[in-house]
Amino acid sequence: MAVKADRMEASAQELYRALPSVNEVLLREAVQALLLDYSRNEVVDAIRKALEGLRGEIASGLGAPTDLSSRIDALPESIEEILRRGHRYSLRKVINATGVLLHTNLGRAPLSRKAMEHVAEVACGYSNLELDLDRGERGKRDVHTEPLLLALVAEAAGFTAETHRAIVVNNCAAATHLTLDALARGREVLVSRGELVEIGGGFRIPEILEASGAVIREVGTTNRTRVADYQAALSANTAMILRVHQSNFSMDGFVERPSLREIVALGAKNNIPVFEDQGTGLLRSLADYGYPGEPTMVESLAAGCDVVAASGDKLLGGPQCGILIGRKPVIDRIRAHPLFRTARVDKLTYAALEATLLQYRSCSFREIPLFRMLAADTEEIASRCARVAAALADSSLAAEVVEVEGMLGGGTSPKVRLKSFAVALNHASHSPEEILRALRLLEPPVIGRIDADRVLLDLRTVDPECDHDLMQSLRALEPSQGAS
Numbered sequence: 001m002a003v004k005a006d007r008m009e010a011s012a013q014e015l016y017r018a019l020p021s022v023n024e025v026l027l028r029e030a031v032q033a034l035l036l037d038y039s040r041n042e043v044v045d046a047i048r049k050a051l052e053g054l055r056g057e058i059a060s061g062l063g064a065p066t067d068l069s070s071r072i073d074a075l076p077e078s079i080e081e082i083l084r085r086g087h088r089y090s091l092r093k094v095i096n097a098t099g100v101l102l103h104t105n106l107g108r109a110p111l112s113r114k115a116m117e118h119v120a121e122v123a124c125g126y127s128n129l130e131l132d133l134d135r136g137e138r139g140k141r142d143v144h145t146e147p148l149l150l151a152l153v154a155e156a157a158g159f160t161a162e163t164h165r166a167i168v169v170n171n172c173a174a175a176t177h178l179t180l181d182a183l184a185r186g187r188e189v190l191v192s193r194g195e196l197v198e199i200g201g202g203f204r205i206p207e208i209l210e211a212s213g214a215v216i217r218e219v220g221t222t223n224r225t226r227v228a229d230y231q232a233a234l235s236a237n238t239a240m241i242l243r244v245h246q247s248n249f250s251m252d253g254f255v256e257r258p259s260l261r262e263i264v265a266l267g268a269k270n271n272i273p274v275f276e277d278q279g280t281g282l283l284r285s286l287a288d289y290g291y292p293g294e295p296t297m298v299e300s301l302a303a304g305c306d307v308v309a310a311s312g313d314k315l316l317g318g319p320q321c322g323i324l325i326g327r328k329p330v331i332d333r334i335r336a337h338p339l340f341r342t343a344r345v346d347k348l349t350y351a352a353l354e355a356t357l358l359q360y361r362s363c364s365f366r367e368i369p370l371f372r373m374l375a376a377d378t379e380e381i382a383s384r385c386a387r388v389a390a391a392l393a394d395s396s397l398a399a400e401v402v403e404v405e406g407m408l409g410g411g412t413s414p415k416v417r418l419k420s421f422a423v424a425l426n427h428a429s430h431s432p433e434e435i436l437r438a439l440r441l442l443e444p445p446v447i448g449r450i451d452a453d454r455v456l457l458d459l460r461t462v463d464p465e466c467d468h469d470l471m472q473s474l475r476a477l478e479p480s481q482g483a484s
């Protein structure tokens with residue numbers, strides 16, 4: 001590479017001219033070796049990109065020719081890096097150190113090992129998804145989770161599995177849409193003004209109601225709604241009363257809302273079905289973990305709701321799906337609606353949900369990551385943080401252990417705070433934003449958060465098996481200037 005290293009000031013033109021051609025780079029031994037693993041076209045593309053990168057650097061004022069010369073020498077490595085990135089998955093595992101258990105951006109609930117194994121088994125071969133093995137006839141995919149779902153709620157909710165049904169669709173939004181469409185198209189749905197809310201990710205109750213062809217009949221006011229308000233709004237055109245769990249926000253002060261039981265009583269008296277968009281899918285009380293007060297699906301069904309919709313990947317701790325449990329005639333109508341087919345879930349979802357529900361049945365809650373993280377001993381989290389901080393003693397990062405508060409997340413229980421500990425990171429010459437970005441660019445990426453001008457890594461949401469790798473990655477971390 002004929003770069004005149006003795007000239008400290010070179011014009012950009014000279015630097016451009018010093019760049020090798022694609023062919024010259026291709027002929028280098030280290031680049032030829034890449035042809036063993038990658039196609040020629042890919043390698044040529046990567047060389048172009050790498051040279052493009054160097055041109056960009058020159059344009060933005062790369063210093064001396066000596067810099068360029070060493071960059072040119074390092075071309076094979078940058079080319080290999082470009083090739084590796086091209087073959088890397090877009091959807092990748094990350095380490096969630098945000099302390100938010102159900103992080104919608106990070107895929108909400110992690111699946112248990114057992115669920116994952118069941119998915120793998122079912123995914124890689126054929127299955128009896130729609131085959132009744134006993135009779136040798138076509139079966140319904142519902143059967144893989146319906147009996148389990150009903151068994152988990154029936155007794156506590158005070159009904160028998162004969163009177164109710166449980167079906168699964170793609171997510172809770174679909175479950176709600178489908179229910180409104182099947183039961184209320186062209187007719188009125190009574191809903192409190194305090195429940196015409198946005199759940200997150202663009203899921204707005206008024207919009208879903210409109211999309212389903214139902215007519216919104218608002219009752220009460222934003223902060224106060226009484227049974228009498230629902231009563232006054234009833235008419236011959238009322239198809240249903242909708243109740244929306246205010247899962248992702250809370251209202252305090254001068255507020256009033258009838259209990260679900262009162263609404264169910266009103267509905268029963270007037271022969272109007274009551275539908276609750278319960279959202280969280282919580283099947284067992286969180287009181288065991290010290291967080292009482294978060295309503296469960298069982299409570300909704302015990303109150304007498306005709307149908308309840310929930311997510312599978314929130315407080316149930318399973319795969320993304322929407323679960324509908326309700327009275328048989330109501331669910332039958334929803335199941336028969338043409339839209340059901342458009343929200344149908346695949347075998348992978350059934351496999352993951354079935355395995356998760358079986359873990360509920362055997363009370364193996366420790367095996368479900370969501371509950372394992374909830375139950376994690378705070379002192380244990382603190383000592384893990386201390387080990388990580390100690391490993392950074394001689395690195396460029398300043399680390400200390402601090403007490404923090406985590407959250408359930410995923411649009412659930414906004415008031416619940418999970419006492420936890422975090423490794424707080426600072427760098428003498430880099431901003432917290434730059435550290436955060438460098439963490440995201442690690443392999444696997446580490447997702448933290450910024451609080452009070454430092455980066456926090458809450459280890460409650462980090463699998464202890466990842467601690468060692470996390471330490472190694474942090475020790476090698478080199479933030480770069482200008483985080484985007």
Ligand SMILES: *Cc1c(COP(=O)(O)O)cnc(C)c1O
Binds near residue numbers: 173
């Ligand atoms: C989360 C939530 C939804 C949306 O659930 P998805 O499974 O994400 O579609 C709907 N309603 C309520 C009350 C929720 O909490």
